[in-house]
Amino acid sequence: MSEHLQFLAQREQIDILIGKGYRIQSVKEHLNGATVEFFDAEGNQQETLLVGNANARKYLSSLLVKQNQLST
């Protein structure tokens, strides 16, 4: 799969969770990219994604910046 297709697939995974009202709870960076924990609005449901694609990690970071701006 091309890098771009990887990006689209990982971005879609992220967008699905964000679309369901999940928020980024934590980002744990490691040699394979970033493991991202999402929690739903009530904090009951947790989902975890491994985001390895570089553009997807940029996208995720931009979402985190936006989320941080909205919450402050």
Add this chain to the structure above:
Amino acid sequence: MADLRINLAGIESPNPFWLASAPPTNSGYQVQRAFEAGWGGAVWKTLGDPILNVTSRFAGISFNGQRVAGFNNIELITDRPLDVNLKEIYETKKKFPNHAVIASLMVEPQQEKWHEIVKRVEDVGVDGLELNFGCPHGMAERGMGSASGQVPALVERQTYWVKEVAKTPVIVKLTPNITDITATAEAAANGGADAISMINTINSLMGVDLDTWNPIPHVAGKGAHGGYCGPAVKPIALNMVADCARHPQINIPISGIGGISNWRDAVEFMLMGATGVQVCTAAMHHGFRIVEDMIEGLNHYLDSKGIVSVSEIIGKSVPKYSDWGDLDLNYNIAARINTDVCINCNKCYIACEDTSHQCIERLTDSTGKSYLKVREEDCVGCNLCSIVCPVDGAIDMIELPRELPPMTWNERQAVLNAAACKVDISK
């Protein structure tokens, strides 16, 4: 016609083009001919205890037909008695009172040595002093030149000794043969320097003769490292000038040196913070009269921009030069091949396929004609294809519509840290 005059730490000259301290400024005959050709200033070949030189002394690198793309020398400072140089400096200054004559100096790191030579050269009317803490060969083995210039404490102390007696502005010339030139630049400023100049030459061995196995250049079959300069070193010099120009603790003017070969190079150095420039290799390659093109080109450039004084451009690009962490991660460009200009040489395809991101496709149109096309979604905007392309205008790097707001690495890290995210290096 724009005003080309500059004032570097109190040293005035009719234009920003000075000859650097080197073989072209070895004698009054040469410097006077240079001034007649149009050079605004000259830094006299370094004065000190007269040395003995070897032959041969120079070597050049040609690259793809360009002669003197790089240049190396193992010549030392002046080999002429100080009194002879001083007499010629006096005569030159008398004949060209409005041109800048700067004496480059190098003595052993002793206070009384510096005091003596400073007083003697100032007595003949120089406009300023340049302390040679940069020469990388020969003199460095005797504790002078870059041997001093690589130790910030020595730079500061010797600058201070000079400033104790100097009545004219003191420029400290720095060596690039150091990890971080801002450390020695800051030391010079702390020592009281009125300005800094950079870069001196870079340690180098030009080559090895494949038949004789001698180093190039060689002296009776033996070689020693020399100082590298010329067009090839310009990017290194420009970065060092810019790094000093943007350093918050270095607030003195900069005289830019390093591969400056034409007016465009000079403008780049001035935009990145140099008040003026010094030239050597280009003059050694083409003669003193290249300054005519430099002056004319600079004038046209300034006129085309509506700029009335060259001083207006000093440092204008410095705010644009930052750290990698402050660059926008979400800014995107992509290559676009203009098929009407492209000659289908496939250089871009090979470069991208073999060494970059495999995003150029070889296709065939309905008439059977082959063409190249970039898959923009996979292009990382690295510029490689446009760099290797032999045809101007065949590949453009296009700014892509912004999909995400600007975000730098530093901003990203700040948010990650604020969110108490963890960086796990254990895996």
